Amino acid sequence: MSLLFYSCNSQKKAQKKEAETHKVIQKKYADLLNVSTTEIKNVRLYAFIEEWTGTPYKYGGLSKSGIDCSGFCNVLYNQVYQKELPRTTKDIAKQLDKVKQSRLEEGDLVLFNIEGKKNAHVGVYLQNNMFVHASTSKGVIISSLENPYYKKAYNKGGKV
Structure with a gap:
């Protein structure tokens, strides 16, 4: 009987900790x-x-020791949404159903033209003009679409 109580009690503690997290x-x-x-x-x-x-x-890269932008989106989509994405930004761009920037929703992909290369960078839109991506200089970070660099480089966003 005490083993059963202990098991239920530890399960409740784990659920409480998860809720707090x-x-x-x-x-x-x-x-x-x-x-x-x-x-x-x-x-x-x-x-x-x-x-x-x-x-x-x-x-x-595709691991926590190092990842690129399309790899990050690929792993995120696989683990969070259980969806497969193409591995490259160019292939992601081909499959994208375009959405106006003002209508982007959480989980939509955002593509950027970098240094004259079309669709050279990709991230995942969050909310309030913010997106998460693997930056070449800072690694995985959250940035704003209002940042002058990303505002100028923005190409399109949408759903896959």
């Missing part, structure tokens, strides 16, 4: 994106971002 993630990303905590609904997405933030950029 969700609240911490919701608060952190609500503050970061300047939205209310109730707008952070896909906690799985933000927990994934939390886990990968700071991962260094590595061209062709």
